[in-house]
Every structure is written in structure tokens, then in C-alpha cells.
Amino acid sequence: MKVTFAKPAIPDKGALVIGVREDNTLGSTGTELDELTGGQLGRALKAERFKGEAGKSLVVNAPHGVTLDRVILIGLGKLDAITAGTLESFGGTAVGRLGALGDETAALDPDLPEDAPVSAVEAAARVAMGATLGGFRFDRYRTREKPEEKPALRKVTILTDDQAEAKKAFAPMQAVAEGVDLTRSLVSEPANVIYPESFCERVKDLADLGVTVEVLDEAKMRKLGMGALLGVAQGSARPPRLLVMEYKGAKDKDAAPIAFIGKGVTFDSGGISIKPSAGMEDMKWDMGGAGVVAGLMKALAGRKADANVVGLCGLVENMPSGTAQRPGDVVTTMSGQTVEVINTDAEGRLVLADVLWYAQDRFKPSRIIDLATLTGAIIISLGGEHAGLFSNADDLAEAITEAGTQMDEKVWRLPLGEAYDKMIRSDIADMKNAGNREAGSITAAQFLQRFLKSKDTPWAHLDIAGVTWSKKDKATVPKGATGFGVRLLDRVVADLIEGDGGKAGKGKTAKDKGGKSGKTKKK
Template identity: 75%
Template sequence: MKISFGKPALPESGALVVGVLEGKVPGQTATELDEVTGGQVRRAMEHARFKGEKGETLVVPAPHGVTLTRIVLVGLGAAGKIDAAVMEAVGGAATACLAGLGDEAAALVVERPEGMDLKAPIAAAHAAVGARLRAYRFDKYRTKEKPEEKPALKNLTVLCDDPAGAGAAFAALDVVAAGVCLTRDLVSEPANILYPESFVEAVRDLEDLGVSVEVLDEAKMRKLGMGALLGVAQGSARPPRLLVLEYRGADDRKAAPLALVGKGVTFDTGGISIKPAAGMEDMKWDMGGAGVVAGTLKALAGRKAKANVIGLCGLVENMPSGTAQRPGDVVTSADGQTIEVINTDAEGRLVLADVLWYAQDRFKPSHIIDLATLTGAIIISLGSEHAGLFANDDALADALTGAGRAVGEKVWRLPLGDAYDKMIRSDIADMKNVGNREAGSITAAQFLQRFITDKTPWAHLDIAGVTWSKKDAATVPKGGTGFGVRLLDRLVADMIEGGGGASEPGGGGAGDADADAGKEKGKDKERDKDKKKKKK
């Protein structure tokens, strides 16, 4: 879908989307349309359950008095609560509504009602990125889809009083959305198409953005002593890969980088500890952590972030075979620790163990964050509303929590401690890869922490519950979510680049419209002070 920006004007054809505040309060354009159409807008609201709440939509077809095919009313909620997230939900809701109506072209009017802090061009940019994210489809394997089953909308024009400013703000947001879409593509691919070797090729074009792509094959990993990762891979005909994505965008290219580590199990049968057949097809997205790492590097490089970031993806396939790892086997990790493998379905932590060590040993990162669809237990704990957050550093945990809140990718911190660590003690090795059924997500994090040096600030994000969605949401269609890309992009903007966002040059955080609104409030206060001084 092509997105463009223009000045407010009544289109001669197609659909027009206009905002309505909570309580069925129409905006300026909606009021004008009501007058032109002889009151059809108000009558439609009076005879519908539409209240103007955030993301609600109401279609007024073939309105009399205009040449539009339809008017779509979209709820904005309360004016004082309209922020970047609300505008993205508005853009997403409008796009979802328009997708099945048949119009190839539509316009979305973004106004600034009284009480709204967000500037209109910034609001327009976020509405546009919401539309972009909601319009995503993974349809490359659909060969017999009927035309009427496909979204008709091809062109969306967002109208506001500063289209140039909106376009500039959107450009920064859109490169981050491209990173989200890359992650969604990767997690959506079937395992016969996406496996360790083909994953590498799928991200090769990141080199065009200035990201170096390096690949360690099985021989190199064996030389490094990565027995934990290789133990997982040994049952598959697909050879493992360690993918290293390096982006150096800081003024000091030698400064210690942020390291992002992703679990990349391109298919997880559970190995010898095989999973039940029901739902096993979902395990194609057990490489979600690696997908987020790749998408984040695309986003950061695309917007030329002033940061040094290294992405490392441990890519394996976990299969049962005559060569597969067995329960009871003992493997040795790259840092020399021994692990008793109690359950071969707890494989992701084995992969991450060696990659975490490698990231620290080679790159000496300032911080290290790993992402993994690691445990079903985190879904029991947090459902699909939050990712699980574990950390050895309060400042990093707080930064991740704040970044997640700003972009709508929420995380919830869970505890670590010696009592949990004791649960993974082994009778014959340094540790075992699972504890008992209690605190499964925590013991998994404790396992990972054993491969983090004391001096390295580290966080683990368990994204098992948020990587795939079984229903549509405001800006996320059913399927791969891309959760984590915008979160990490915002973290980099806040923690490394010193704030700023997609509405400002060099920034990338989607929630910075809130900061922008705060600046506007500050300016208003200064103006009020000046007026009082002049009166005196």
C-alpha cells in the first residue's frame, strides 16, 4: 500500500476517513461533511452503537451530496488522551475497515482537536505508520485467492495542515516499520523454506544498509568449543549457523557495542523429548528471537542510528533422529561449563549459552540483551500481554520497561535469585538444563545468567507469548507480530542516542511524540510567563 500526505481537502472520489471524539463529538471535517450530506453523519451515529471510542469505526456508504463512495468514521477517544499509540490505532483501524470495502484509494483526515497535545503532523505520521503495520500480509504462498478476498486499498493519503512535516516524521517511522515487517516475514516462513542456511541468505541484503554479515559454520563453532549449541543441532540434516550482524553507527566506531542475541531454532520438534503433534506447526516461529534481532538491525541501520549494535543469532534445527541428542547426555559449553541435558525440548537455552559467551568474549559489549521464545511457562504467567523480563541490572531493566511502555510493547520483570538457581543443580555436571515444573521461566533465565560475566549488564526477554498472535489487533494482523523491534529501537534511541525519536532527525522511538507534546507544553508555559511580565 502506498502512503502519501496532503493538505486537507475533500476528495472527489474514493473513501474519506474522519475522526470522531468520544461521546460522538465530530471533528471539523466530520461536521462539514454532516452539513454537506444533509445530516447523514449525525444520523448514522445516532442509529449505531458507535460512541467514538478509540479504534471504533462506522461506515456511511454512498453519502448524498458528495461524490465519495463512503465516509468512514473512526473513534479517537478523549482528546486529552490522544497520543502516538492512539493515532497508530486509528490508522490501523481505518486500514482494517477499508481493506474489505472495495475502495482502491482513500484519504484519512488528521486534525488537532482542542485538548490534544500531539501536533497534527506528528499525529498524522503515527496514523500512517499504524496503517502501514496493520496492512501487512504474508500472502506469498496464496495462489488461488479471489480478487474480492484481497484487500482492495492501494493508496492512502493522510491529510493534515503540514504534509511536509508529517512526511518527514513518517519517513523515520517507516524504516522501523520495515524492520518489523522483516521480522514478521521471517517468523511466518515455513521451516522447509527457512532453516539456518536460508535464514542467513534472507538477511544478506542488510549489507546494503551498512550492516556487515558474518557467518560461522559448524567447523568454526566446533573449534570454539560450542558443545551446547552443536548438541541441539546434531539431530538435524540442516547444519547450524552462527550469524553475526554488525552495525557501527556511533561517532566512535570502536566504542563498546550493545549486543543483541537471538534464539534461532528454525523448527523445534522437541528432539527426542518430542512435542505433542497438536500445534507443532507453530514451532516454525521458534526462531522469533533471531527474527527480532535481524529486524532491529534493519531498523537501526535504516534510520542511521548513532549507535554501535551487534546482532548474534544462533541458528539450529531441533530434530529427532539416530544422531540426535538424548536425555541424560552431558555437553560442554564454549566457556567450559558442563550441562546435563534432562529434556531435549529445553534446547533454546543451550543455543543461547554458547552465543552469549561468544558475544561477551569477542565484542566486550556495554550491555547484552537476549530474546527467545524460550518457555511455555511465560505464557501461563503473562499470556500475550507482556514479554517476560529478567535482568541482573536495574537500570537496564528500567530502560527496557520504559521503552516498551512508550511503543506499546510491554514487558514485565520477574525475579532471579539463588533459591531458583539451586533448582538447576545437577548431580553429575555443573548444571542441568531444566529444573522441576515450578518457576519454569525463572529457572530458564537462571540457566542463561550462568553464562553472563558479573560485570556485563544483561537482560533476557522471554517472548514466547508475544511473538505470534491468533487474532487481529490495532496495528498487528493475525500471525507474526514483530514484537521487540520497536522496543529495542526505542531503547537504543533512549539509552544510547540520548533520547529523540522518529519525529526528530536521527531518532527512532515511536513514542517520542509524547516527548514532543511535552516540549510544546513547556513552550506554552514560557509564553504565559512572558504575557504576565508584559502585563505587569
């Protein structure tokens, strides 16, 4: 779907989507159209239970007095409550409605007054962003879909007085949207298509954006001593891979990078501790963390972020076989620490343990953020509304929380502490990979924290098990793979790294912090 910008005007054909404020207040475009149609819009608004509430919509087909196929009215709510998010939802809702109606072209106009809380240029860019995100569709395996069942929309034009500035404002947003698109596509693919080797192939073209892509095979990882990651992979016919993506966009190319680490279990059967069969097909997206890291690297490089960033993905398949890891096995991690494998279905933390250590050993990052569809416990705790956040650094946790609020990718901070750490003590090794049923998400985070080389390194862990896949449509997030985390972490880089001139300083560290939503108070 192509997105363009043009001056406000009533188009001759296709559909026109305009914003309506609370109490059915029309803007200049809506008022002009109402006059051209002999008051048809006003009559339609009065006849329907539509009050301009945010997100609500009303379709007027073949309006009299114009040659348009239809007009779609979308509520924006109160004028003083309109935000960038409101306008993105407007764009996404518009594309969703248009996709169901069969229009090939459409013009979108939020139709805001000059005193709106969002500038006209940003409003146009945000509408374009929402339309782009809402227009994602993963349909490459649908071979018998009838033409009338497919969205026909090919071109969306955002109406604005300053097309050049709007296009300029949209450019970095579009790069981020392309990153989200990559993540959604990777996570949507079935496990017979995306596995460790093919995942790496899919991201090789990031080199065109200035990202250095390197792939470590099994032999190299064995030489490095990555016994935990390799232990997970040993039951599969698919060989593991460690994907390393490096982007140096800061003025100081030698400045320590921020590191993003993603769990990439391309299919998780649970191994010998096999999962129940019901719903196991969902485990194709257990590589969601790796998918986010790949999409984030595309977003940052695409918008030419002023930051040094490294993205690492531990890619394995967790399968039961005669060579599979057994409960009770002991593995030695790259750090030298040993782990008793209590449950082979607690495999993601084993993968991340070695990748975390490797990232610190090689890149000496200023900050580390890992993402993983790590525990079912986080879904029980937070559902699909928030990702779980764990961190040893208040400043970093605060930045992630604030970015999540801005991007509508919300996180909730949970605690860490010695009492939880005791739950993963092993009788025969340095630790075990799973505690009991209590505090499952927290003990997983405690496990990962043991693989920080220095307690002074700001680190955050995002458990995205509940937010990686959606079973219902939202305005800018169609049903399926959400891409949650790309926009959130792009914002974190903008605020923490680019916001301070690309100098990634140390964050304040703290013990036993958590249980707070919103900003964390600094000590």
C-alpha cells in the same frame, strides 16, 4: 501499500476516514463533510450506537452530496486522552476496515483541533505508522484466493497541513515498520522455507543499509568449542549457522556496542524429548527471537541510529534422529562449563549459552539483551499480554519496561535468585539444562545468567514465547506473527544509547529483583 501526505481536502473518489471524538464530536473536516452531505453524517451518528469511543468505527456508504464511495468514522475517545498510540490505532483500524471493503485508495484524517495533546505533524506521522503496521499481510502461499477476498487498498493519503514535516517525522518510523515487516515475514515462513542457511540468505541485503553480515558455519563453531549449540543441531539434516550482524552508527566507531542475541530454532520438534503432535506446526516460529534481532538491525540501520549495535542469531533445527542428542548427554559449552542435558526440548538455552559467550568474548558489549521463545511456562504465567523480563541491572530493566509501555509491547519483570539457581544443579556436570516443573521460566533465565563473563555487565533476557504469535487481529498487529520486540528495543536504543550521546555506560546491577510491573526503583 503506498503511504503519502496531502493537504486536508474532501477527495473526489475512494474512501475518506475521519476521526470522531467522544460524544460524536466532529472536527473541521467532519463538519465540512456533514454540511456537504446535508447532515447525513450527523444523522448516521445518531442512528447508530456509536459515541466516538476509541477504536469503534461506523461506515457510511455512498454519502449524498459528494462523489466519495464511502466515509468511515473512527472513534478517538476523549480529546485529552489522545496519545501517539491512539493515532496509530486509528491508522491501523482504518486500513483493517478498508481492506475488508475493497477500496483501492483512501484518505485518512484524524481531524484533531489545534489544542490536541499530540501535534499535527506527529499525529499525521503516527497515523501513517499505524496504517503501515496494520496493512501487513503474509499471503505468498495463497494461490486460489478470489480477487474479492484480497485487500484492494493500494494507496493511503494522510491529510495534514504540513506535509513536508509530517513526511520527515514519518521517515524513521517507516524504517522501524520495515524492520517489523521483516521480522513478521521471517517468523511467518514455514520451516521448509526458513532454516539456518536460508535465514542467513534473507538478511544479506542488510549490507545495503551499512550492516556488516557474517555467517559462521559448523566447522568454525566447532573450532570455537560451541558444544551446546552444536549438540542441539546434531539431529538435523540442516546444518547450523551463527549469524553476526554489526552496525556502527555512533560517532565513536570504537565505542562498545549494545548486543542483541536471538534464539533461532527454525523448527523445534523437541528432539528425542519430542513434543506432542497437536500444535507442533507452531514450532516454525521458535526462531522468533532471531527474527526480532534481524528486524531490529534493519530498523536501526534504516533510520541511521546513532549507536553501535551488534546482533547475533544462533540458528539451528532441533530434530529427532539417529544422530540426535539424548537426554542424559553432557555437552561442553564455549565457556568451558559443562551441561547435563535433562530434556532435549529445553534446547533454546543451550543455543543461547554459546552465543552469549561468543558475543562477550568477541565484542565486549556494554549491555546485552537476549530474546527467545524460551518457555511454555511464561505463557502460563503471563499469557499473551506481556513478555517475561529478567535482568541483573535495574537501570536496564527500567528502560525496557518504560519502552514497552511507550510502544505497547509490555513486559513484566520476574525475579532471579540463588534459590532458583540451585534448581539447575547437576549431579555429574556443572549444571543441567532444566529443573523441575516449578519456576520453569525463572530457572531458564538462571541458566542463561551463568554465561555472563562478568556480573557487572548489564544483561536482560526477554522470554517472548507468549507474544511472538497472535491468534486474533489487533489494530496495528494483524493475526499471525506480531514482530513484538522490534519497536520495543528500537526505543531502548533511542533512550539508553542515543539519549546519552551514544555513550553506553554501565547500568546498576542488583540481585534477586523482580515481581514488579512498571518502573523499578533504583537503589
